[in-house]
Amino acid sequence: MPETSGDVLRQLREALLAKAHDEGFVAAGIADAATDPLRTDRLADWLGEGRHATMQWMEDRADQRAAPQVLWPEARRVIALGMSYAPHADPLALAACPDRARISVYAQGRDYHDVVKKALKRLARWLVEEAGRAGLEAGVKVFVDTAPVMEKPLGEAAGIGWQGKHSNMVSRAHGSWLFLGSIYTTLDLPVDDAHADRCGSCRRCLDACPTDAFPAPRTVDAGRCISYLTIEHKGPIPEEFRAALGNRIYGCDDCLAVCPWNSFASAAAANRAFLPSAELVAPRLDELMALDDAGFRALFSGSPIKRIGRDRFVRNCLYAAGNSGDAALLPQVEALRGDPDPAVAEAADWAAARLGG
Known part of the structure; x- marks a missing residue:
């Protein structure tokens, strides 16, 4: 029985998730790139209340941030990815050492923008090549933090975790220590279910x-x-x-x-x-x-x-x-x-x- 396009896309998805792991991503999932009214409304409310302080760039491109297909109309899916930076030591330990400076865990090593983006580009090139071998044409764009992309709600929609009460991504396997990146693609890859909120009553x-x-x-x-x-x-x-x-x-x-x-x-x-x-x-x-x-x-x-x-x-x-x-x-x-x-x-x-x- 010949393979259907659906079969090819499902196989490509599974191979993609495996390749993402090889590139150092500990979490990967796929979400629809269509507009999410709830996500759009939450962003509009946050900006309307002035919660972004002097970060005018968040307001200037709010329409592109709210909806992937405004940023890139051809996008069909968002591949959400997470790379762990879980610390070896207690990040709060230096609170008792006032002559020492506390630097956030994420900034104590190499710049995540460079590390994550290089891995995303390798993964995106692989996806284009693999899709081509399967007779599919794949358009891709990669994003890490500096573009108008709502990585956290998109990651939640892709099932890699949920937005905790601190607004950051939380993973059941990797806690709060994930750098996020995304690949927008024109491929109609099967999507994941959104992740349930696991914060409960904790505050x-x-x-x-x-x-x-x-x-x-x-x-x-x-x-x-x-x-x-x-x-x-x-x-x-x-x-x-x-x-x-x-x-x-x-x-x-x-x-x-x-x-x-x-x-x-x-x-x-x-x-x-x-x-x-x-x-x-x-x-x-x-x-x-x-x-x-x-x-x-x-x-x-x-x-x-x-x-x-x-x-x-x-x-x-x-x-x-x-x-x-x-x-x-x-x-x-x-x-x-x-x-x-x-x-x-x-x-x-x-x-x-x-x-x-």
Whole structure:
């Protein structure tokens, strides 16, 4: 009995999922690229409430973000993929070491944009070639974070996990530690069932937030989120949030780290590219504050941290110094009070006052 096109697509799907695993993706699923009214409405509500703070780029391309087929009308399916970066150590351990800086787990290794995108491109090329061998023509486009793609709700629709109350993807096998990427394709591959919500009555992530950035479950007020404040926000961080930063200088893992589903996550499943650099596991605040532009670029070459630049980075370090209570940091803080960057100089003034300078 000859194979039908449906049989070919089912076989191609199974081969695709196996190949995705070979490329380092621990989670893979397929969703329809058609518009989802619920997803569209949630995005519109979030933007309408101004929860995106100064991230104007989210508003500018909201129509493309809400619906894959607006971004690419020919798309029929979204292949959602996840790569693990599960940590070996407790991300919250450095909270008790105020002279050290806390860097989000995801930024301690190589830049995920590069690692995930290269794997996506290899997988997409393979899909085009395999489809061609089966007599099918496949169009593909790959996306990692920087494009107007709603990776998390699409991942939920593709069955690789669900959006937890902290709004991030949660996997039963890999917890909250997944980098997401997607391949849009013109192929009518069989789709997966959407993943059920497994958060139940748990609210540990909501209660763990140091700045109370969750006005409701699955809703983040970016303007209050430490990850936004230390990475996206330009200029001085509002004083009301500075003490809550503690010694966090790039991102925040608190809501992710307390998720009970992380008990099933294994660091052995993490891509080795994301193993932490020795210099970034527990860096000294005094050494980080001493970085000039050249030193900053050298230390963070190949790291996602590089994109925020020396000034914003040192600004964050000064807030951490001010929160440390360690007067031994005062000379380094004082040296930055005349920094050419106004936000750095202002942060140094604030930190010096906190340390008794």
